[in-house]
Amino acid sequence: MFGTRARSHATGARFIDPNILARMDNLELVARTVVDGFISGLHRSPYLGLSIDFAEHRPYMPGDDIRRIDWRVFGRTDRFYVKEFEADTNANFSVVLDISRSMDFGEAGIRKLDYAKFLAASLTYLSSRQRDRVGLVTFDSEIVDIVPPSAKHLEVVLHTLERARSTRGGSLCEALRKIAEVFRRRSVIVLISDFYEEPSAMMSAVNALKQKGNDLIVFHVLDPAEINFTYDQPVNFEDLETGEQLAVVPDALREQYQTMLREHREMIGRLMGDNRVDYGFFDTSMPLDLALFKYLSNRQRMSRVR
C-alpha cells in the first residue's frame, strides 16, 4: 500500500519507511499504520490500570499472559480467549517533545522533528488504545504548547503535534524544569529530543521530571548525517540553534566528531540507566515501527527483570 521497504524479521512484521510516513498528512493514520501491524499481542501494557471492568474477549495471541485466559470460554468453545478490561484511565501518558531549531534537521529525507512527531503520535495512539489519558508538551527554550492529559485528548494531541513548528533555539534544561512543574499527577512521560546538552546538566533537569513518581522514558532522536558526519566537501556549518557559522573540513574532523558523539550518547545512556530512566536511541533512517518494536521488546525484557 505504501510501497514499503520490506525486510525480513523474526516476527514477520513489515517495517515502514519514515520517508513514506512523512507523505501522509494525517498523524492519526500514521500512528495507526505504525501501531496496528504488530502491537497487538506484543503489548502487555505496563500502563494497565486497576480497572476490573470487563470490556471484551479477544483471541489469545502468543505472548499474552496465560493468567488472563478466560477458562470458561475455553470450556465452552475449546478455544483460548483473553479477557480485555477497560483501560486504567487513572494513568496519564504525556509526550514531552523538543521542537527547538536543532530538531528541524534532516538529511535522510525526513526531519528529526517529523520523525519525533510520528514517534509521539504512535505512542500516544498506542496509549490511547490502552485507555490512558494522553497529553503533550512541546518546548524549545520555553514551553510552546501544553495539552493536558485526558482520555479524550488524542485528537488534540495529534493536532497539536501536526502544527508544531521549530522556530527558536532550545534550552533543554531550563525547559524541562518548567515542564516538571506541569505534571502534578504521576504520569508516564516520554521525552523526545536530540539532547544537545551536557549530559550531566541535562540529567538534573531530567531528574526533575522523574520526581513525583513519573515514569520517564527518553527517546534520543538523531539524523544519520549527525551520527556519521557524512559530509564530503568543505562547508560552512551553521548552527541551527544559534546561527553561528563555522568553516569545516569534514574529512579532517569526522573521526573525532563521531567519537565525541558516540561518547555523548553513551554518557546519556549510562546516566539514564543509573537514574532508572528508559533510554531509547532512534536513527531517523530506521523504520519507525521497527524502532518501536525494538524498543518495546527491550522494555518488556527490562520490565521482567525489574
Added chain:
Amino acid sequence: MSLLLLAPLFLLGLGTLVVPVIVHLIHRHKRESVPFPSLMFIQRIPYKDVRRQQLRHKLLFAIRCLALILLALAFARPFLENATEATAADIAGREVVILLDRSHSMRFGDRWQRGVEQARARLDLLGPFDRATVVLFAETAEVTGENAIERAEPTAGGTRYGSALQLAGRILSESEQPEREVVLITDFQRSGWDRVSDVRLPGGTIVTAVDLSEDETHNISLPFVSLRQEVLSGREWVSVTTRVVNGGERQVVGLRVALVLNGQELQSHTVTVDPLGSTAVTFSPVLLPEGVSRGAVTAGTDALAQDNTAVFVLSPSNSLSALILESSDARENQSLFLSRALEIGDRPSFRVDVRPLREFRLSDLDGRSVLVLNDAPLPGGRAGQRIREFVENGGGLLVVLGERNGPQTWPANVVDLLPGVVGARVDLDRGPITMSTMEYGNPVFDVFSAPRSGDFSAAKFFRYRDLTVDDPQSVLARYSDGQVALAEKRFGDGIVLVWTSTADTYWNDLALQPVFLPFVHRMMRYLAGYEEVRPFFIVGETLKLTRESPDKSIQALMDGGGDLVGQAPSGNRTIVQAGAGEQVVELTEQGFYEIRQVDGGKIPPAFVAVNIDPSESDLAKLDIEEFLGAVTPMGDEGSVGARARKLTVEEREHRQQLWWYLLIAAMLMLVAETAISNRLSRVAR
C-alpha cells in the same frame, strides 16, 4: 623553428587558471552555509586552518590547469614558423613539385648544399596526404627520386627555368590533388629566364621561391676566347685573346692570366679588373704545333672555379681550292676581282688557280672544292662529263654569265647542270638597276640579313643575261626589274650557282662595292660545303660525328670504320657506332672530350673542347617578384598572394592545424579529470 599564434588574445584565457585555484583555495572560504543541528562537538575539536590552504588532490589540480592551458593554446591557433617555411601539419592533400636548380652557377660556394638541404626539408615537412615530385633542372629538366637528391651533383649546364616550369606545369595539370604548389629552389640567375617564354603554371598553383643567392658575389670568368691563326713565312701562328670579367663589386688586383698549350704554360699576364668590369688579355702569337693541340686560358680561382678556365682546340687551318676557268679570249683582268677577293681571308683560306678553258685538264679538278666558269661556256665531251661528275660528287660550280656563254654555248650533256635556260643579254639602256631581292635564309645571304650588314643596293647593273629558271624556288636573288640575278641547283651532292652578270666591272660595278668580297666568300663557302672547325663548344651543345664533319680528325675516324668511343672529361664513355650514319655526342661537361676508336686503332683521336656557358658566369639575380608574376596565372589571386613565398599566417596555421591536436589533448585531460574526481569522490564517501 618557433611557435607563433594566430589569435594570441585567446591566451588571456590562461587567466582561467585561477579558477581551479579558487576552487581549491579561495572558494572554500566562501562556500554556502550548511545548516547543522549543533556545533557543540565541532567547536570542541582542535582545528588547524592550514588544511584549508593545501591542495588536496594535486594531480587533479595539475590536470585541470593543463586542460585549461591546452584549451587556451588551441583557441590561440598556434603554428610553427620554420625557416624553410611550409609544414608537416598539412592534412589536405597537396601536389608539390620541388624544382631544384643544378645548373653550373649552383656550384658557387655552398649553394648546392643549401639547395639540397632545402629540398630535403621540404620533403620532410610533407603531410601524409601530400604527394611530391622532385625535378632537377639546368638546361633541361628531369624527374628524379627523392632519395637521389643527395647523390645528385650540379652540372656544367646553363639555367633554363622555362623547361623546369613546363615540366612542373604538366605534372600539376595532371594531378587530382586539391592543392598545388611549386617550390623553386634556385639562385634566380637572371640569364636563366627568357622573358619571351610564355610559361605559366596551372591556375591555383602556389609558387614558393627559395632564394639561394647571396647578397654579394665575387666571380672571375673567361667568357670569351678568340683564336686568330695566321700563316707567316710558311708557318702557321696563332694569337689568343681572352676577356676577363669581374662579376663582383670589388676590384681584383694582380690577377694572373696564363696561356697553356698542350699542358705547358707558355705565357702569362697579370691584370687588374675593375668591379663589374672586364679587361682583354692578348697573348703574343705562338707557333702552332703540328697536328691537333689542346689549349687553355686560366685566370686564378674563386668560389666558382670552373669558369676561370677556358679551353680550346687548335688545328691547322683548312684551305679551300678553287679553279677559275675563263675563255680564251677573255678580257684583261677578267678574273682579277674574283681571285683577289678569294686570296683575302683565313677562315677559310683559298688557293685559287686561274686558267683558260682550253688548258683545262681532267685532273685539274682533283682536290678542288669549287670550279668557277667566269664568262666561259661549259665544255662538252669528256671535260663536260668530268665537270658533271665533279658536281655530282659534291663539288661546287659557279657559272658567271657574260658575253661569251650565251644560249648557244651550252653542250647538251651538261646543260642540265644549270638551274634554267640561259637567254639573251639584256642591256639596260634606260639606266642601271640594282639587286633588290635576296633570299636571306640561304647561307649565301644570311650574313647580310641584319641591318647594316651589307648594302647590295649600292651596286649598279647595266647588263645581265636572261635566265629562265625551271623552279622559282631556286632563285636566290633578283634585280630590281624582277629578273634573276642568282639561282642555284643541287645536282647530286654538289651545288651549281649561276650569277647572271659578270664578276668584274664589265656589266656592273658590284666588284667595287664592299659587299663584293664577303659575297664571293659566302658563295665559295656555300659551294664548297665548308664548315669551320670550332675551337670549342659550349656545354649543352651536341657534337655531330659524320664523314662530312669539318674536323678532319673526326672525318678520319668516321672513314676508318669501326665503333668509336667518346670519353668525357670525367671519364664517362659513350660508344658511337660508326656504321649507323650520323651520330651525336652530348657535351655535358667542361673540358676536353676525346673521340677515338674503340679498338685502339692507328687513327689519331679527335679532341673537342667544351666550355661553360658564359651566361652561367653572370650571377646577377633577376627580380623574383617579376619572375613569379610572369609564371603564375593571370588574375590568380591565390598565387599572386604567394609570390613572395610568404604564405599568409592564416594559410600556414590552416595547414598545420595544431589547434586540433591541442583540443583533443584538452578533451582527454578533461575526461581524465572527470574520471579521477569521480573516483576520489567515491572513495571519500
